[in-house]
Amino acid sequence: MNAPRRRPLVAALCLALATPVLLAPVAAFAAPAGQDAGATPTTLDSVQVTGTRIRKAEVESQVPVHSLSREDIDRSGLTSVGDVLQELTGAGSALNTKFNSSGNFGFSPNGDGVGAGSAQVDLRHLGAKRVLVLVDGMRWVNESSASGVGATTDLNTIPLAIVERIDVLEDGASSLYGSDAIAGVVNIITRRDFDGAQLSLSLGEYGGGDGRQTGLDFAWGYNTDRSNLFIGLSHVDQDGILASTREQSRWPVPGTGLALGSSGTPHGRFIFTDPATGVTHDITPNDGAGSPVFDRNQAGCERSDDYHCFGGADRFNFATYNMLLTPSERTGAFGQYRFHFNDRLQGYAKVLFNRRESVNQAAPEPIFLGPDAGTGNPLADAITISAANPYNPFGFDLVSVDDPATPENEANLVMVGRRPVEGGARVFEQQVDTTYFGAGLEGTFDAGMRTWFWDLNLASSRNEAEQANYGSYNILNIATALGDPAACAATPGCVPLDVFGGPGSITPEMLAWIQPVVRDRSEQRLDQFTANVSGDIAELWAGPLSFAGGVEHRRYEGWYRPDPLTVAGHYNGVPSLPTSGEYDVNEAYIEFNVPLLGEGFFGKSLDLSLAGRYSDYSTFGSQFTPKYGLRWQVADELLLRATYAEGFRASSIGELYGSASRADLQLIDPCLVGVDGSAPDGDPGNCAALGVPAGAVQTNPQISVTTGGNEELQPETVRSFTAGLVFSPAFASNVRWSERLDLELTFYRHSLQGAVQAIDAQTQLNLCVDTLDPLYCDGITRSSVGSINGFNNRLTNLGSIRTDGWDADVSWSLPETGLGRFRLAWQNTFVTRYEAVGAAGQVQPRRIGIEVNDSAIPDWTSNAMLDWRRGAWNASWTVRHVSELEELCGDAVGFPVCSNPDEGTHTLDAITYHDLQLGYRFEVLRGLQLTAGANNLFDEDPPLCLSCSLNGYDASTYDIPGGRYFYLRADLRF
Template identity: 80%
Template sequence: MNAPCRHPLVAAVALCLLGASLPAAAQQPPTADGQQDGRSATTLDSVQVTGTRIRKAEIESQTPVQTLTREDIDRTGLTSVGDILQSLTGSGSALNTKFNSSGNFGFSPNGDGVGAGSAQVDLRNLGAKRVLVLVDGVRWVNESSASGVGATTDLNTIPLALVERIDVLEDGASSLYGSDAIAGVVNIITRRDFDGGQVTLNYGQYGKGDGTQKGLDLAWGMNTERSNFFIGASRVEQEPIYASTREQSRFPTPGTGLTFGSSGTPRGRFILIDPNTGAELDLTPNQGDNDPFYDPAQTGCDRTDGFHCFATADRFNFAEYNMLLTPSTRTGVFGQYRFYFNDRVQAYAKVLANRRESVNQAAPEPLFLGADAGTGNAIADGMFVSAANPYNPFGFDLVSVDDPNTPQNDINLVMIGRRPVEGGPRVYEQNVDTRYFAAGLEGRLDAGDRSWFWDANFSTAKNEARQTNYGSYDIRNIAIALGDPAVCAATAGCVPLNVFGGPGTLTPDMLAWIQPVVRDRSEQTLDVFSANISGDLAELWAGPLSFAAGAEHRRYEGSYQPDALTVAGFYNGVPSLPTSGDYNVSEAYVELNVPLLKPDTFGKSLELSLAGRYSDYSTFGSQFTPKYGLRWQVADELLLRATYAEGFRAPSIGELFGSASRADLQISDPCLIGLDGSAPRGNPANCAALGVPTGAVQANSQISVTTGGNRDLEPETARSFTTGLVFSPGFASGASWSDRLDLELTFYRHSLEGAVQAIDAQTQLDLCVQTLDPLYCDGITRSSIGGINSFSNRLTNLGSIKTDGWDANLFWSLPETAAGRFKLSWQNTLVTRYQAVGAAGQVQPRAVGIEVNDSAIPDWTSTARLDWRRDQWNASWSVRHISELKEECGDAVAFAVCSNPADGTNTLPATTYNDLQVGYRFDWQQGLQLTAGVNNLADKDPPICLSCSLNGYDASTYDIPGGRYFYLRADLRF
């Protein structure tokens, strides 16, 4: 399909008075030609900046680009590219190692796996898959975490030690870089010109003595007349922090005790209908005379058969097994060699190898069996427990599937919830290997008084992941061991299973029969061929007409292969099926920079930027994306810019070809009595029409939702607009009180159509109950008891996402005095709108100032930093601010922790973090820099989040609860 090409040039001209940019001081990256080592006469005298393909001796980006220098990176005290980028004010919620995802989140609603152990970046709250990550201007391969085929880049595959700087372009850039650049581009520039050696040691730890991070970086480089060589190695070790060590994360939901604990308990919960009396029983075993949970007044019933009625006090606290920070070890080696044939041609080669070893842990895996188990697994939902099973205490068959031919065997097993703590917690170990190779030629052609710059490049990269899962169960073997003892006796290795006797009653032989080791694997590869040329086409009346043009061919391959047990449907955990696919794309682009006015006619300069890219995909056809920009240098003090761009994102391999998989989501069923005993909020008549009997209770807040790929998906299309100004007043330059002052204001707007996404599951369920419309209700089925036992929520091209806001920044350098030299920066992002609407008009819950689905869109985020330097001392103080948020209390509305019970919402107060760093440089060798710092100096806890899936806070927005982070760094150059 072809995207419509719009031409809003008139609007862009009218709005150019607010043109967008960063101050020139923030946009002066090191040259790409090695001038730092004095070879300017023998190398390419051009500058390549992120946001334009045009190479000239002097050029500034047409779009706002934020540059993080090596000094900026070191100032954070962080050891992950992903963590650094997530701290930017324009970044949204994205996965990181504070998400203990495996075993809890299930598969992403986008059908691309859980991404365990990875770190991603989201710009403008449009999602990590809509950010393009480049390394030295070339695409990086997508992640692989052995749980699916992801659509995003894992920044933990890029060692921080090889990074020279990071350019962040927060504007649509599909015309320049192709698919995925809807929200912006992150371009990671690697170290190249390096003479000598460097050793860097990092050590950090949280104030409570845990979460230790250790790092060692080695770098060595050599420059000669005709070559330069750089090699670096890095190792980072991050130790875990357990949820049980922090007050806020010790229970499933802070301030609610065990109310939102699990029905899957070590002693077991048994909901059944006595076929002799017709009474519905909800029982759990007593622990003996000293049973702390057995209180007839509390449990509501007093029995003499060793059981009592299940109550809140019997629920299981799974939170104490979770991690606040998942352990990770990253080891990487990077090398780069560049040879200069002469002053016009050079060749380069790059190689990288990186290994990530990470671990996630969840509570011992529960067994949910019976008609109302809701697992989506036919064996578990249809479980049969024989009366002849030697451990069955009830004396009758427990039947989950109604057999019309045997009336006496009507359904009487509603649910068994038993958590075999004897098998230990679920542990997921990931090993991710990244291999990368790139080679190319760069040159300069001289034609008269003009120079044209060209390059030809090839790169190939692969991410390969293996995940080993300990602590899960084989549901088929469980069914055999609970069923007819004669069948079990005839099956090699089978021993009857005791799920009724409480903790300690599963013997090693029982566990050996039901507990396998599960192994999954996945991989993604990316091959890129590209060629580019840039220079001045002609001399126009107002200046040179500059251009860039190029062609690129890419091939993507991806696959995910779950364990054979999972494929067969016998895995008790989150089910999934294999995924594999590939596609290729061929592209061509052109970019023009047209001077419109002679210097000093109406200001210093006025330039028009035009760009367009044609893309041909093997999966869906062709796409054309244009971009327009105006840059008006009104005076030396004032720069005005505006850009308009159309963009697109092609569906990924996982989104197109992903097989059905399951996500376990926190959902409140409006037709059922809440976990806190609250009355159903759904229309009673509609709930009855859906088959929900009066008085039905929601047993668990986690509902299994099935999602998967869709081969009929179309590309997402987008329109992006930025406009703003940069003002560098002359009275603040070279003054007694100021060396330089830059004020920057940028307005952005993104409009996305046909977003590839599943409708929010809670929204779908609520609309089903409200309307009974098959559009929402198809795919949601219920058991005869009323609980949801299947929920299909497939990917589709949803309606639209629209967001806009402002960036307002200040950069101030003060003159050097006897007290030293100070610099102040203050960066702010204000989001004024975010609205996502489904294809049928369903308003999705994400919005500005709202916390939902473990992510947030604060209306204001701000970072202020004061830097100081005097002689060999340096220091910095950073203040990070996140504005107030609101969330739905859900079933927690009855608790004091819900701050606004009248309207059912909870306020997450504004949060401010303070970070402090101080350093001293010794004149030893080429320099020894010692640095000490503390992040979250005031030991600020994040606000309590009642709707978050784990640990009681939003791990993508806030720091870990309850802990200052102290770190030391030693950096020796020689």
């Protein structure tokens, strides 16, 4: 798509904002006569905080910003930026290394890929792609998932060892930072002013003796009166934990045994109609029947041959192959150098390289054949298994599609489900490399007796991912090996395939023909340039009128290249096609802080903040986003503030240009008898109109849903409002029982329109059956036996999301006594509304207090921390709470594990985690700090989740099941 012609107004605005910046270097070098060019710089040390572009010597926040210091990070005992951020009370569900996100779970329903092994952050439950991630104020490159072109940032690409602090702005900020800053902004500040060296060693392990995590960090810094140099090296190695090691995760759905397992079994499931007798069989071989004998004269389930009718006890438990914690090894190197040319000009350069090597694992890949397989692959759905196949025990062709040329070959095959355990588990190995280079100049100049600040920044970053998939199959080779033996013999390498015998019937020679190594690659690149200027324009009656402005240019490129086998449609697993795209952005922004009232009858001060950004995209055109804020310092003790902002999120490369990709989802077909024998609840007449025969059974609840990009997508738009107060009472300041007490209360509201998504698949299926409306039914196709064999839903600008709630925080510092110094911090988030509505008014399933689609929106989350220090000792006790949730039991409604069977719902009880840490500092060299800690001290298991697709628990809301996590850390300064 061609870029729109730049508008003259935009060009003029860019020029106006850029002019003082371009003149700044000249003014900076023109230092006053007699000034010492080598003097220690001071004027560049003004503060720029996240949430405003205006630089001041002292800035008090006008917006709610939560800062995590290096001390806060160390206190968590965690080794990932993503894990640290996901423990915030305002964080929602996002990927982390507890998601075994490959196999059928490896492709996003949004068509942009799932970043296997990545860690993301979601704020306000609006999705990780609606959070902007900055590093030192510059955008970080989006992830390459090796399954698409992602729309989010992988925080595992940023080594935790290089982080000085993390600022989290929980407010809309598109006017200041541009697209993606809908739910908030995460700004990661790197270490800079560091003198000497520090070596950190860490070792952690779960109470079950597994999941070991080791870390080695080295930091070195050297400062002179004119320069700063920092180098950081980091290595983290995390072992995996298999689901089979914990009781809760040993079954597909906890508490149901094999009843809801897979019908793709090592022995095989065969559903067909005997063309000679007209009898339909649903059978599986008996245990021990290596080459089973079939007697076609027998009917029903009372058989004397080597088969019996397939039942719940025959289903396959795929859960034992899954992982609760995925292996992840991360190695990073970071360097930053700053040089002060004089007290008005400095330059910097930064470079980073980070490599992540991670592994996901899924059960051996099943082979489903026939119209009821639901794979959407014609090679599998329209297959003929030859009677001449030497291993075919049935004595006739198994045909899934009528052949008009040979009327005697009428379709008789419904489904074959065989899981070749001989080929081992599916193992997905990722290697993700991230490189970043940034350079810039910062300085000051005087104009009109005032000092102005300016900076120029250039950055280029790249994220490359490769994934190797071991244990999948080539469906074309499978079809050839099951077909006419003569055709197989004429094909080099082909050997007839035995899917009819039990485990062990597939030989190494057969595997060599049908089992390839599948390799996928993807890459994203971000190049950006920014120029900013800030200062006081004039002195007004109530204080200085402050200003900031700037221009930005960004260019995004991304591509995804699946294995040629996948592109050709020969991959037995999740199909996908290549994706490629690019676009560029030109922007200009402006911000003012206007003092309205000074100290007087109405309080200490009243300030108005105004900001606006004009964005010009080569994909859809232009967008303007304003922001307005009021800050009223009523008294020294009380601050009131409010903001209103409009924002947007431009569609990502994957959302715009992504080719159709598939997610295999657990769906309940309202027209079919459930896998547990439950009656269908869909309207019988409507089901018949959709081509579903009466009594048809849903043999496989895993349905393939295909989603693809849409170049006509428009930006998502949002309106955000926050209002709150900060109260620091004087009666609690510098008294015997309190050094300082801060109380902060914030109300937030976000109203998102035109959300880019496909309609929830289960909701679409239900609405199709209820209404027969083509809006929902188009794209859903069914086989001759009534099962869904095609489910296509495309991305579009759907409906709206509205959410609001409250943050309530307390910070209390106590005076030092003989017992030491204590500090209490307590953060709470209350979600009071969450409504997601589709384009036609249909309510989406996500809402407050509900668990759905591996994510939850608790109505209350809370973190409380008590910190103690005395001499060389320090300790902390952290309490984390998640309120009660409910979910639908689905097919598990008939089992005792479903706590509310009459309502068809299950309650996930509230849970509270306790973390304890103790440390001691030795006066060795410049200090040796030893720290020991235990997270989840009281060994709380997460509540059972019946609707979660992996491992029986929500990996983004709760700690890993079945154990405390113990760790030791040593930090040596020298």
